[in-house]
Amino acid sequence: MELSAHLPALIVIIPLLAAPLCVLFDHPRAAWFISLLSAMFCFFAAIGMMQMLLNVDALSYPMGGWLAPLGIELRIDTLGLLLLLILSASASVILFFALHSVEHEIDRRQQPMFYAALMLVLAGLIGITVTGDAFNIFVFLEISSLATYALISMGRDRRALNASFQYLIMGTIGATFILIGIGFMYVMTGTLNIQDLAQRLPEVSDTKAIKAAFAFVTVGLGLKAAMFPLHWWLPNAYAHSPSVVSAFLAATATKVAVYVLIRFLLSLYGVQYSLGALPFDKLLMFLGAVGVLAGSLVAVFQNNIKRILAYSSIAQIGYILLAIGLASQPGITAALLHLFNHALIKGTLFLALGAVSFSMASVRLTELSGFGKAMPLTMAAFVIGGLSLIGVPGTTGFISKWYLVTALLEASLWPLALLVLAASVLALVYIGRVIEVAYYRPLAPERQHKQVPLTMHAGLWVLALSNLYFGFNTELSVGLSSLAVNQLIGFAP
Amino acid sequence: MNEILGHFNYLIVVLLMMMGLYVVIASPNLIKKLIGLSLFQASVFILFITFGKVSGGGPPILSQQLTAYSNPLPHVLILTAIVVGVATTAVGLALIVRVYEAYGTTDEDEIDAMDNADDKPVV
Amino acid sequence: MRDLFAVIMLFGIFSFIAALLFLDMDAVDVAFTEAAVGAGVTTVLMLSALRLTQRYENVSHRHAGMALVVVTLTGAALIYGTLDFPSLGDPNAPVHEHVAPEYLQQTPEKIGVPNVVTAVLASFRGYDTLGETVVIFSAGIVVMLLLGLGRAEDFEQQEDILILWVVVKPMVALILVFALYVQFHGDFGAGGGFQAGVIFASGFILYSLVYGENHTRKVLPARWLPRLAALGVLLYAGTGMFSFFKGQVFLDYNALADSPVSGQHLGILLVEAGVGLTVFSTVLLIFYAFSGRRAVVHE
Numbered sequence: 001m002e003l004s005a006h007l008p009a010l011i012v013i014i015p016l017l018a019a020p021l022c023v024l025f026d027h028p029r030a031a032w033f034i035s036l037l038s039a040m041f042c043f044f045a046a047i048g049m050m051q052m053l054l055n056v057d058a059l060s061y062p063m064g065g066w067l068a069p070l071g072i073e074l075r076i077d078t079l080g081l082l083l084l085l086i087l088s089a090s091a092s093v094i095l096f097f098a099l100h101s102v103e104h105e106i107d108r109r110q111q112p113m114f115y116a117a118l119m120l121v122l123a124g125l126i127g128i129t130v131t132g133d134a135f136n137i138f139v140f141l142e143i144s145s146l147a148t149y150a151l152i153s154m155g156r157d158r159r160a161l162n163a164s165f166q167y168l169i170m171g172t173i174g175a176t177f178i179l180i181g182i183g184f185m186y187v188m189t190g191t192l193n194i195q196d197l198a199q200r201l202p203e204v205s206d207t208k209a210i211k212a213a214f215a216f217v218t219v220g221l222g223l224k225a226a227m228f229p230l231h232w233w234l235p236n237a238y239a240h241s242p243s244v245v246s247a248f249l250a251a252t253a254t255k256v257a258v259y260v261l262i263r264f265l266l267s268l269y270g271v272q273y274s275l276g277a278l279p280f281d282k283l284l285m286f287l288g289a290v291g292v293l294a295g296s297l298v299a300v301f302q303n304n305i306k307r308i309l310a311y312s313s314i315a316q317i318g319y320i321l322l323a324i325g326l327a328s329q330p331g332i333t334a335a336l337l338h339l340f341n342h343a344l345i346k347g348t349l350f351l352a353l354g355a356v357s358f359s360m361a362s363v364r365l366t367e368l369s370g371f372g373k374a375m376p377l378t379m380a381a382f383v384i385g386g387l388s389l390i391g392v393p394g395t396t397g398f399i400s401k402w403y404l405v406t407a408l409l410e411a412s413l414w415p416l417a418l419l420v421l422a423a424s425v426l427a428l429v430y431i432g433r434v435i436e437v438a439y440y441r442p443l444a445p446e447r448q449h450k451q452v453p454l455t456m457h458a459g460l461w462v463l464a465l466s467n468l469y470f471g472f473n474t475e476l477s478v479g480l481s482s483l484a485v486n487q488l489i490g491f492a493p
Numbered sequence: 494m495n496e497i498l499g500h501f502n503y504l505i506v507v508l509l510m511m512m513g514l515y516v517v518i519a520s521p522n523l524i525k526k527l528i529g530l531s532l533f534q535a536s537v538f539i540l541f542i543t544f545g546k547v548s549g550g551g552p553p554i555l556s557q558q559l560t561a562y563s564n565p566l567p568h569v570l571i572l573t574a575i576v577v578g579v580a581t582t583a584v585g586l587a588l589i590v591r592v593y594e595a596y597g598t599t600d601e602d603e604i605d606a607m608d609n610a611d612d613k614p615v616v
Numbered sequence: 617m618r619d620l621f622a623v624i625m626l627f628g629i630f631s632f633i634a635a636l637l638f639l640d641m642d643a644v645d646v647a648f649t650e651a652a653v654g655a656g657v658t659t660v661l662m663l664s665a666l667r668l669t670q671r672y673e674n675v676s677h678r679h680a681g682m683a684l685v686v687v688t689l690t691g692a693a694l695i696y697g698t699l700d701f702p703s704l705g706d707p708n709a710p711v712h713e714h715v716a717p718e719y720l721q722q723t724p725e726k727i728g729v730p731n732v733v734t735a736v737l738a739s740f741r742g743y744d745t746l747g748e749t750v751v752i753f754s755a756g757i758v759v760m761l762l763l764g765l766g767r768a769e770d771f772e773q774q775e776d777i778l779i780l781w782v783v784v785k786p787m788v789a790l791i792l793v794f795a796l797y798v799q800f801h802g803d804f805g806a807g808g809g810f811q812a813g814v815i816f817a818s819g820f821i822l823y824s825l826v827y828g829e830n831h832t833r834k835v836l837p838a839r840w841l842p843r844l845a846a847l848g849v850l851l852y853a854g855t856g857m858f859s860f861f862k863g864q865v866f867l868d869y870n871a872l873a874d875s876p877v878s879g880q881h882l883g884i885l886l887v888e889a890g891v892g893l894t895v896f897s898t899v900l901l902i903f904y905a906f907s908g909r910r911a912v913v914h915e
Contacts, residue, residue, distance in 0.1 A: 006860060006865070006866065009865065009866040013853060013856070013857070013866065016746075016750060016849075016853065017849075017850065017853055019750075019753070019754075019757070019846075019849075020753065020845075020846030020847070020849045020850050021846070021850075023757065023842050023843065023845075023846040024843055024846045024847075024850075026843075061865065061866075062865060063742070063743040063865065063866060063867055064739060064740065064741075064742045064743060064865070064866070064867040064868055064869070065859075065864060065865050065867070065868030065869075065870060066739075066740050069714070069715050070715060070718055070719070070722070070740055071740050071741065071743075072741055072743045072744060110761055113757050113760060113761045114761070116757055117754070117757055117758065117761065120750065120754050120757070123750070127747065133744075135570055135573075135744065136743065136744055136747065138574075138577075139573060139577065139744055139747040139748060139751065140747055142577045142580075142581070142751055143747060143750055143751050143754055146580060146581065146584055146751060146754045146755060146758055147754050147757075147758065149584055149588070149758065150584070150754075150757065150758035150761050150762065153588060153591070153761075153762060154761065158595040158596065159608055161588060161591050161592045161595055162592055162596075162604055162608065164588055165523065165585065165588045165589065165592060168581065168584065168585050168588065169517060169526060169527075169530065169585075172530055172534075172581050172585075173514070173517065173530070173533070176533060176534055176537055179537060179574065180537055180540075180694070183537070183540065183541050183544070184697055186544070186567075187544050187701060187702070187709070187710070188710055189710055189714075190710040190712070190713050190714040190715060190716070191714055191715055192566075192715075208696050208697055208699050209697045209698070209699075209701060211696075211697070212693055212694065212696055212697025212698075213697065215693055216693070216697075500698065500699070500701065503695075503698040503701060504695065504698075507691055507694045507695050507698065508691070510690075510691070510694065511687045511688075511690065511691040511694075514686070514687050514690060515683050515684070515687045518682070518683035518686055518687070519680050519683035519684075520673075521674070522620070522673040522674070524620055524623075524662070524665065524666065524669065525620065525623065525673060527662075528623060528624065528627050528662070531627065531654075531658065532627065532630065535630070535631065535634055535650075535654065538634070538646075538650075539634060539637060539638075542637075542638055542641050542643045542646060543641060544709070545641065545642075545643065546641045546642060547642075547712060550642060551642055552642045552643070552644045552806075553642070553720065553731075553732040553733055554644070554730050554731045554732065554733075554804075554805065554806070555720075555723065555724060555730040555731075555732060556730065562642075562720055562732070563641065563642035563643070564712055564716045565716065565719055565720070565732040565733045565736050566715060566716055566719065566736065567643075568643045568645055568646050568733045569733055569736045569737045569741060569744075571643070571646050572645060572646055572649055572733070572737065572810065573737075573744055573745065573747075573748045575646070575649050575650055575653055575654065576649070576653065576748050576751065576752060576810060577748065577751050579653050579654070579657060579658055579755075580751050580752055580754065580755035581755075582658055582661070582662075583661055583755050583759055583902050584755055584758045584759060584762075586661055586662060586664075586665040586906070587665075587758065587759045587762040587763050587902075587905065587906075588762060589665055589669060590665055590668045590669060590762075590763060590906070590909060591762055591763070593668065593669040593670070594668075598670070598674075599669050599670055600673075600674045603674070
């Protein structure tokens, strides 16, 4: 077997091994370098698998040589590939950025461990994306969660500690709920393999146990994905963690939680059951819409830019959930599109903020008067991200909003389409506030600011420009999303 | 009647789970919350293991003396879950220690009050 | 109940009873692990954390309303779900069909060890166990990041625990040997890497609790522990990768030796060793982090 056949396993194993290697070598630069190499390997592996997926529906890899359902199989289809591209690309770019950001914000002796933790989060998330076994999802979810608690707590503010603990409590309850759901499903079918479950569930889908299982899994995943009203942990976690961590989490962690939700709803239960038989689609749309509105509104009144972005993320997740609730081809395509695009958008915004934090040692609007003039390049990138968030034509954000609004209109849901547009106006307001402080206020001369290093600029601008690139050339994003949706909904149990 | 007896154990386990969950949500003390969480998780484990039991069977270690065995798969899953649970508890405890050092208390209400009072970042 | 010390003790008792329950359900490996990990390690860690924080809970001014609502809803949903469950011990339940009999059948043929749980854990679902080992490793890293490794405190020798002094030394030796037994005998009886790792660490912890940490930290310096844990993970994953070079998939032990069954034996031995190493290092590391924190904070 040549190397390419082993890619599904390697894309998990390489970052998984990078973590203990970082600990063994115990040197900050070495740890950074190992991490960067691993992330880039994952990216190239994802590209390689994309080539392989042109010919087949999905890539399957039996771990340990035992075929499913006896053993654990890895299974990568188009949806999984989409996620892998997002994860590995974000990780690589953010790691580039991280070289100086981490040196600035984290104590030197702790840096190797920090990178190890980062690699563990990446390995965990990738592990979730490639596996075809439900219990395996739980194990890797906990790997990434544990490492995340550590990363969040390393913010310089003492509130990072409390934020991390709250997330630990909520996250563990969520994970336990997911475990309960998996257990109920196992009791009624006797298997843990996702494909196998999809085949066996229809016979037992009317039982109370399966309905309860469905409820528990979705609540558990809702907690992890910051679905309203279970989103409490997110603003504090994003606001108080180190810049690299906020960027990384915003671009990856919640996306994977939504991915698992989609996997359960569509691959496991099947779209007719989860979004047809049960009234779950209405509930999703309702919660998504509330999330959009609440998140955008609260964002307007925040002083700390990180909090603005955090609440904005809750709104974005609301969009995605709303789109899924539509249960239609265009709806779910819009959802997947936004998964992809939002990673780019928030990645750009949080990295820009990281540069601001590095240079001006604050992220509060009241303390940052005129900083757009002190950091022109960085703020330009922020503006691009901001325009994308609002949904200005020419950016990825516009593409997402376009697909979402047209999907809503196709379903004759005028009020919700108006809601989406209203939320865009709110986005204009809260981004506008930041821009106003950046450019239209006088620069406070006493404010010290450091030069932003090249690596930070490089990372930031790759993301910023990709917002524009994918705003014009939608072949990749739309193509993959549509293909994935076909596989998911066309999959009739 | 057999049905009720056969399901009785599930009821008890659910009660245990709810007690654990209640402590997590209702208690303001961070350590107690964590203990409640562990209780909640341990009860879930008990639930899973009861699935695996086969009447008249024995532990799934192959031997000449046994004809029937209890199901090994839940055992494997719960072994993993126990370890994951203790890892989470250890991390939670470490966080609590750091919180105590930074805030001087392990009471959630007092911590929230302190957070809202000083909105400036404190290192 | 406001005395957290009492709460923790009760929790320890609960864990122990849970272990007994598992035993009654024929889950011997799980009972073993729960006793060692749940009743043992968790209780020690909680007490260590308690020592570093406050022992008594403040009087609560909270209202229980919201919590009761959530709990009632969740409990109702759970009970609703269990109404359809097969009765306890029903041999015709779906769980006992399909995959489970396969494991029981294939283990003697393909793997050749009597303990089916070890076979499933280390071979059939070995990838999950690799993930689990990484979870433990992650916990070690996280605790190190949060608390550091600490330093041994000056230990006041207390004279009224003479009986402990006399009894514990030989006990520690026995514990360590027993741990090795559990590690290598795990294929044949209850046991394996996890339990062995925990028990081995318990030997060190017991010694530290009675005689102070100075000696244990000299015998096995704390800084080595994270590296040992890393090595354990690398050993496990390395065994998996070895199969690559022989042209098989990851973690396929058949490729490790001349005959598939010997390959399985060798593979299981290696990965369980990796697990044992990581578990031992991490548990001890976490203990040191907590017990050594006081000395660091008070300087």
